[in-house]
Amino acid sequence: MFYYFFDWLNELDIPGAGMFQYISFRSAAAIITSLIISTVFGRQMIRKLQRLQIGEEIRDLGLEGQMQKKGTPTMGGLIILGSILIPTLLFARLDNIYIILMLITTIWLGGIGFIDDYIKVFLKNKEGLAGKFKIIGQVGLGIIVACTLYFSDDVVVREKVRGEDNKPVKEITVNHETGQQEVKYITQDVKSTKTTIPFIKNHEFDYSWFVSFMGDHTKPWAWLVYMFVIIWIITAVSNAANLTDGIDGLAAGTSAISAATLGILAYVSGNVFFAEYLNIMYIPHTGELAVFVSAFIGATVGFLWYNSFPAQVFMGDTGSLALGGIIAVFAIIIRKEFLIPILCGIFFMESLSVIMQVSYFKYTKKRTGVGQRIFLMSPLHHHYQKKGIPEPKIVARFWIVGVILAVIAMATLKVR
Secondary structure: OHHHHHHHHHHOOOOOHHHHHOHHHHHHHHHHHHHHHHHHHHHHHHHHHHHOOOEOOOOOOOOOOOHHHOOOEOOOHHHHHHHHHHHHHHHOOOOOHHHHHHHHHHHHHHHHHHHHHHHHHOOOOOOOOOHHHHHHHHHHHHHHHHHHHHHOOOOOEEEEOEOOOOOEOEEEEEOOOOOOEEEEEOEEEEOOOEEEOOOOOOOEEEHHHHHHHHHHHHHHHHHHHHHHHHHHHHHHHHHHHHHHOOOOOHHHHHHHHHHHHHHHHHHHHOOHHHHHHHOOOEOOOHHHHHHHHHHHHHHHHHHHHHHOOOOOOOOHHHHHHHHHHHHHHHHHHOOOHHHHHHHOHHHHHHHHHHHHHHHHHHHHHHHHOOOOOOOOOOOHHHHHHHOOOOHHHHHHHHHHHHHHHHHHHHHOOOOO
């Protein structure tokens, strides 16, 4: 909202109003505002949750210090959601299709998580929202995201026009001042189902390849493939973030690291000069997502003020489902979803540990009659807790791994 107000002031030649035209300035304002909301107003929210006696029900899993967390306020994800939404509404351009998608994602998955927490806390049902309804909600969001990205005229990719020899078409002009020739590639904005493949030179992949054998019917079937992939990614990452939220500060910290990396990728993907220099896909208007991701980083870092060990509040499903979904949709928008296993490696390992544990237990029970386990406990962070490693050390080490993975993800811009 401030963008439009200061744009109006700028037209009146008010000194300093033009600062709001810059994404970097609005991103800085968003992260500062988000930090203030999450830290200052977060304390008031925690007190409110305590008065309402919204405490976490803890199952005794035999983990050190676990039962001491009983009664700690939950549903703290409301702090994160508010700290994301308010700065975004204040500082982002609200006519940007990608900002609209991110706002819908935040509210949608935050709402699903809130319903789950509400059932657990207020209705005293430990199971919470039935899994099938969570999946339906995640699938519904996936359909909305896929339809928007595929059908909206505002979602395009700028590509070089290619001739019959499949080489980029060049336009040669002469600079009259210097007398030198200048070569420019002719470009066009197109609808595309392409994405980026990391680590390889010809690094673009079109989802229509899966149905290319259908000839003239390729396009409508490509849309179905695209939608299925988006639904699967959103559901997988959202649930993986939910599994990661098991010890103090782990989900919030790793989400902040992933978001910071995605913010850089969004900024360079939405800047024509950086995209050209790095030889990456240029996606017009995605640079505005830097404002949203700045609010996201401020929200998660501010939340850590109260969620770091020993936690004064838990985010609950209200926060964890939203965090994973936001990261997934963000990566899809900037065509970097194939980076998710690297960038969100912590989420990936946590989710994989559960799949491996359950699958191996069922397999061995079927073969021998006695189920066996790969890990002492899953998700993975509980395995290390069972080994006697202090909770803060586990979180710190996972953060370090997250930073390393983020650096590797960034390196894909040049390593091809």
